[in-house]
Each structure stands twice: as structure tokens, then as C-alpha cells.
Amino acid sequence: MSIRTVSNVVSDYPYVADDTRARVQAAIDRLGYRPNLLARSLKQGRSHVIALVVPELDVPYFAELARLIIAEGRERGYLVMIDHTDGDKNLERELILQNARPMNFDGVILSPLALSGADLSERPPGAPILLLGEKSFDSLADHVAIDNVAAADEATTHLIDIGRSRIAAIGVQPSGYDTAKLRLKGFRRAHRRAGIPVDRSLLMTATRFHRTDGAEAMRQLLARPDRPDAVFCFNDLLALGAMRTVLAAGLRVPEDVAIVGFDDIEDGRFSTPTLTTISPDKQLIARQAIEQILTRISKSDDAAPIEIRAPFRLAIRESTAGIPCDGGARHQADRPASRPTRSDSQP
Amino acid sequence: MSIRTVSNVVSDYPYVADDTRARVQAAIDRLGYRPNLLARSLKQGRSHVIALVVPELDVPYFAELARLIIAEGRERGYLVMIDHTDGDKNLERELILQNARPMNFDGVILSPLALSGADLSERPPGAPILLLGEKSFDSLADHVAIDNVAAADEATTHLIDIGRSRIAAIGVQPSGYDTAKLRLKGFRRAHRRAGIPVDRSLLMTATRFHRTDGAEAMRQLLARPDRPDAVFCFNDLLALGAMRTVLAAGLRVPEDVAIVGFDDIEDGRFSTPTLTTISPDKQLIARQAIEQILTRISKSDDAAPIEIRAPFRLAIRESTAGIPCDGGARHQADRPASRPTRSDSQP
DNA sequence: CTGAAAGCGCTTACAG
DNA sequence: CTGAAAGCGCTTACAG
Numbered sequence: 001m002s003i004r005t006v007s008n009v010v011s012d013y014p015y016v017a018d019d020t021r022a023r024v025q026a027a028i029d030r031l032g033y034r035p036n037l038l039a040r041s042l043k044q045g046r047s048h049v050i051a052l053v054v055p056e057l058d059v060p061y062f063a064e065l066a067r068l069i070i071a072e073g074r075e076r077g078y079l080v081m082i083d084h085t086d087g088d089k090n091l092e093r094e095l096i097l098q099n100a101r102p103m104n105f106d107g108v109i110l111s112p113l114a115l116s117g118a119d120l121s122e123r124p125p126g127a128p129i130l131l132l133g134e135k136s137f138d139s140l141a142d143h144v145a146i147d148n149v150a151a152a153d154e155a156t157t158h159l160i161d162i163g164r165s166r167i168a169a170i171g172v173q174p175s176g177y178d179t180a181k182l183r184l185k186g187f188r189r190a191h192r193r194a195g196i197p198v199d200r201s202l203l204m205t206a207t208r209f210h211r212t213d214g215a216e217a218m219r220q221l222l223a224r225p226d227r228p229d230a231v232f233c234f235n236d237l238l239a240l241g242a243m244r245t246v247l248a249a250g251l252r253v254p255e256d257v258a259i260v261g262f263d264d265i266e267d268g269r270f271s272t273p274t275l276t277t278i279s280p281d282k283q284l285i286a287r288q289a290i291e292q293i294l295t296r297i298s299k300s301d302d303a304a305p306i307e308i309r310a311p312f313r314l315a316i317r318e319s320t321a322g323i324p325c326d327g328g329a330r331h332q333a334d335r336p337a338s339r340p341t342r343s344d345s346q347p
Numbered sequence: 348m349s350i351r352t353v354s355n356v357v358s359d360y361p362y363v364a365d366d367t368r369a370r371v372q373a374a375i376d377r378l379g380y381r382p383n384l385l386a387r388s389l390k391q392g393r394s395h396v397i398a399l400v401v402p403e404l405d406v407p408y409f410a411e412l413a414r415l416i417i418a419e420g421r422e423r424g425y426l427v428m429i430d431h432t433d434g435d436k437n438l439e440r441e442l443i444l445q446n447a448r449p450m451n452f453d454g455v456i457l458s459p460l461a462l463s464g465a466d467l468s469e470r471p472p473g474a475p476i477l478l479l480g481e482k483s484f485d486s487l488a489d490h491v492a493i494d495n496v497a498a499a500d501e502a503t504t505h506l507i508d509i510g511r512s513r514i515a516a517i518g519v520q521p522s523g524y525d526t527a528k529l530r531l532k533g534f535r536r537a538h539r540r541a542g543i544p545v546d547r548s549l550l551m552t553a554t555r556f557h558r559t560d561g562a563e564a565m566r567q568l569l570a571r572p573d574r575p576d577a578v579f580c581f582n583d584l585l586a587l588g589a590m591r592t593v594l595a596a597g598l599r600v601p602e603d604v605a606i607v608g609f610d611d612i613e614d615g616r617f618s619t620p621t622l623t624t625i626s627p628d629k630q631l632i633a634r635q636a637i638e639q640i641l642t643r644i645s646k647s648d649d650a651a652p653i654e655i656r657a658p659f660r661l662a663i664r665e666s667t668a669g670i671p672c673d674g675g676a677r678h679q680a681d682r683p684a685s686r687p688t689r690s691d692s693q694p
Numbered sequence: 695c696t697g698a699a700a701g702c703g704c705t706t707a708c709a710g
Numbered sequence: 711c712t713g714a715a716a717g718c719g720c721t722t723a724c725a726g
Contacts, residue, residue: 003697003698003719003720003721004696004697004698004721004722005695005696005697007720007721007722008695008696010720016695016696017695017696020695020696034473035719035720036389036451036718036719036720037451037720038385038388038389038394038451038718038719038720039389039702039718039719039720039721040719040720040721041385041451041702041720042383042385042386042389042702042703042704042718042719042720042721043701043702043719043720043721043722044702044720044721045702047385049428056414057410057413057414057417058407058410058411058413058414058613060405060407060410063404063405063407063410064405066404066405066429067403067404067405067431070404070429070430070431071431071433074430079428079430080428080429080430081396081426081427081428081429082413082417082427082428082429083417083421083426083427084414084417084418086418104383104384104385104388126381211613211616211617212617215617240614240617241617243619244617244618244619247619248619266405266558267587267614269558270558270559270562270587270588270591271591271618271619272590272591272594272595272618272619350703350704350705350713350714351705351706351712351713351714352711352712352713354704354705354706355711355712357704363711363712364711364712367711367712382703382704383702383703383704384704385702385703385704386702386703386704386705386718387703387704387705388704388718389702389703389704389705389718389719389720390703390704390705390706390717390718391704391705391718392718695726696725696726697724697725697726698724698725698726699722699723699724699725700721700722700723700724701720701721701722702719702720702721703718704717704718705716705717705718706715706716706717707715707716708713708714708715708716709712709713709714709715710711710712710713710714
């Protein structure tokens, strides 16, 4: 019985005599043998690890996505290494472009912060890369995202439909951040279609997309004599922060200020009021990302980069439709599709 | 110039002539050479990867912890592979005990769900393991946690101090879940010290620690004729769910029902009202976990497992002290210590 | 179906 | 300070 035979047993190679297999297996069990994956990977030239790089893992949207990606990877025999850029553009470039970490993974899924097309084309050859979320530059890598312009348009149109006309936007960003740019574009498009002018002074910048930034932006909006009657926040965290400010100021949501977010994170399903938001199909995004990058890896595919559009829907909840905080009438709660066991907490 | 020399340059070995180093470096840059980490790891017998296994990555407490652990690891040249058990006890056992995944990491940090001492002692020898969070069985592995009994005691005592006497607990668990057991113990201890009897019918079970479970438990509590005037939830997610139910029922927090949580996740700093909670020093937990496991790894240390106690504090916010949702007086906001740039969103 | 042998790409005593 | 060589633990054509 040679090493070859043992290896055949361990890797479930079919052409092994049954009794040989049994004897080898017995020895393996007795000795507690575990194959060394490092050696296997070295030989095979494949680590069965993919890297996931997100700006901040504790931002709920990324945590939810990471969980789904880990799960999808596991089903296909892949482990996921997670790294974050901490919202630091330079770190993002280092991690991805200079290949600061030498490659010990077969592919990398990146949710870019501010990567440019130029950055990407400078990238030395290596593991295939897949981009998550919007980017406006030309395709230099595979890419899965929802249509941000259409989503932002739909969110804004919803606010217009419920009779709001002074609509603020929170999350406008300095150049380089494509996501913000596209959501602003949708916001403008909805206004244009409805024939409502966009008041540029209601376009609030947010450097980060955290609750505190949303709270601060809303504070500035409320300080104005002509405060808005609605606000479209470029993500749920901004929206939750903004909501906090509105409520703490003694105003009502949605009566005084209606609020729409973007991402459909868990928090917004249990806030008071619950948050109307754009709900991307995260499950599908995760699956498509993993499938596509594994295709690249296994085929060492040189085909042109592909664009994958994931679906989204507008989840209408109390922040644009209900009456919160006074036990009064409430609209029908939206039920999240992906996790049937969790429903909005309507008593 | 031999392979040896190149290797010396790549690994920053000091005894290399300056001009030799320069020439090698030039060649490396020109050719875009990257060392193959798999080969290095195989030779060194160390992968420089640690695994982090949590129940659910999208539970904010674990996402926040994961972020900190990744950051601490990175400072020490370690990458972090993340896996989750999905709250499945069997998967937990498989992942950890059977070593279902053959070892390609140097250590594993586990936040156990229901691992028993017996489980742990069956574990085949392999990479060192470090446990996060409370467990009541005897030490079979290194372990970092806060004192859950003391923390739960302090949280409950706070509710008693503000004059509540019918205090419910949400998060009681079937046997096997040590965390819940210890928090219940602290809850009881606080009552005993204050001479207040614990009403057993106010001890609410929660299978999972999600918002929806807290919402459901609170729904049951509110349906009673003698509803509680306060509730201690075993984590913030339960508390946020419970809060949602109370507010949606038209009751006030904290006037009608005061609420205390546990974990100090971001969400609770921006909910309306903001959430009083036990705030463990997550930064320190992450650092101590990484430091201790790296010590084990590098020393291949056979010393007895050690217990590390991390500090915590009670963060008092509006859910036990303020007047939410009506623009009235509010108490001074608690400011999180760890992220000075984020403050509670008091306009 | 199984054996003997080469090689994945590094690191590291051992000499010099 | 540098070279020549062995070996980490696997997988995999190549024979048989």
C-alpha cells in the first residue's frame, strides 16, 4: 500500500479496491490523520479560499452580505477570508492593487469605495477580481450590482407620489464615489419626470454613510426655516440617523418628514417607525458573485468582464406610510422575502 | 546570486550586501514577483491565518467584534478566515470538534453557542482554540469574557434603582446556553440583594437572540393584565425588538416600560429612545483574544488554559432615563468611549 | 487497481 | 555575506 493509495482514498478517487479503501480508512481514523491543506493547495495551485474585501464589516449591509457570501462559498467548498479597508481609499488601493498581501486566495470579491478604472487597469495579473456594487467606469472586472439609478428614482418617486415636494437627499459625496453619484442621478431623474425642481440646497453631503452622518445632516436641514417634508437617504444607516434627529426634535415621521433609505438592513425593519427602503436581493447578489468568480477561477477564463444586474424592490414601511409612536393606525407591514421567519414586529 | 539570496531579500533577512539587495529588489519589481504564501506556509508550518467562528456574522455584536479581530490580526501579520454556525449546535460541533475542515489555520477563535466541556475535551489535537464569551464549564481552553453575572446584576440593579419592581427578563434559554444562564443568575442576584422577589412568569424564553424574538416575548408580556414596568433583555437585539413592540402598542419607554439591553451595539445608540445597555470593552476583548492565541501559537504553549476577564460598564441612555418621542426633556446622552467620532445623535 | 518518483515554491541548516 | 541541497506534505502523470 503506497502513499498513492492513501492519497486516492483521502481524495475519494474512485479506482480503489473496496477492502484497500477500508483498511486505509481504518488507519486514518485510528491515527487521526488529517490531510495538510496547505500542501494540497500548493500542489494544486489553488487554495480554495476567496477574499472578501469590504469597507467596514460592522456596517450592517456588509455584514449581511458577508454572511451570505460565506454561506454560498461553503456550499462550493470555498472558505472566505475577510478584510476591510476601514473606509480608507489608500488602503483599498494597497490591498487590491499593489497586492500588498501576496496571493494565497483564488479570487477576490471587492466592494469598492473609490476605486477608479485607472486604478484597476494598473493591477498586476493575479487572482481574478469581482466588483460588488455600482461603479460608473468601464468594465475592467466582473461586476454584480443592482441598477442604482433606477432604484433611487423609484425611491424618490415614491416620496413624490405621497405628495412630498421639498425632498432632501442625504449622502451626496465628493467625486470618486460612484454609488452616491448614481443615486443622486436617480433622485434628479425622478424630480425631472415629475416636473419638480431640485432644490440644490437640500442636497446634503455625507463623507461616511453612518448613522451619525445622517443625524448631523438632518440637524442642519431642520435648522432651516424651510425644512424639507421628505428625505431620501443614500443608505439605511443615514436614514436611521436622520430619523433619530427628527424624532428627538419632536417632529413626526412620516407626517412632518417622510424618510426613505437604501439597503434594507434588519435595523430598519424594527425601528419606530419602520423604515421604507430599497431592498436589493442580497441573497442573489451573493450567489451570483460566488458563482461568477468560481467560473473565472476554474476556467481561468479570459473572456470579457461581465455585468450582472441583481433585482431590487421598494419596501414600503411606516416611515413613509404609517403613524408611529402613538399607537394609532398603522399600515400593513412589509414582510421581508428572504427570511420568512423574521417579520416586522407588529403586535 | 542564488535562490537563497533572493529569499533573504524577500524576507528582509539582515545579512545581505546593500548592492546585492538593491539588484534583487530591482529584479523583483521589474518582474512583478510575489512570493507564494502557500509554499512559505507549508515550509514554515504556519499559515498566518486564524479562523473566527461566530454564530451569525450579521448579528451586530459579532460583526463589530469580527471587525476588531480582523484589525488586531492584521497588525500582527495575521489574516482572518470567518465562518458561522448559523446558530446550529451541530454545525458548531462539526466545525470545531471533528475538524471538518482540515487545518489550514494556526488557531481558531470561537464564540460558542452551546459547546460543552465534554465536547471540547473530545477535540483531536490541532490548532489552539480560544473561546469568546461566557461558559460555565471548567477551563479546557483559553477564554476571554466579561463577568456576565456581575454585568447582569448591575443592569438589573439599575432598573431597581430607578424604582421598578416588576422586572421581566427576556432571553432565558434552554439548558446548554451558558451565556443566558449567567445573565439570569445576575438578574436573580440583583433581586435577592434588593429583597425583591423574582416573578417566574416574567422570565421569558428566547430561542434565538434576534429582534423578532424580543418583539414576540414583549408581545406576550404586554398581553398580561399585570404587565411589567421594566425589562432586562439579554442582548440589545432582543431589547430593540421589545422596544418596537412597546412603542407600537402606544406605550412609552421608559415611562411605562423601562428597557435595558446587553452588548452596546451601534443600533442602540441611535434608536428612539436610545438604549441603556451593558457595554463590554470589545476593543480589548479583540486584542486580548488575538494576543493570547498568538502566544499559544508561537510558543506551542502547553501551559494550563487561562481565563481573561474583560471590563464592561453600564451605559445609561434614554430607555431607562429619558423621555423619548415627544420633544420633551432629555437626559444627558451617554457617549461611547471607543469611537469618539460617533456620538449619540442629540440635536 | 496500485507503486515509485517527480515536483508545487518556498525556507533553512550547513558549508564556505 | 552567499551557494548548493534537502525537505515541508501533498498530487499526479507514468508505468505496470
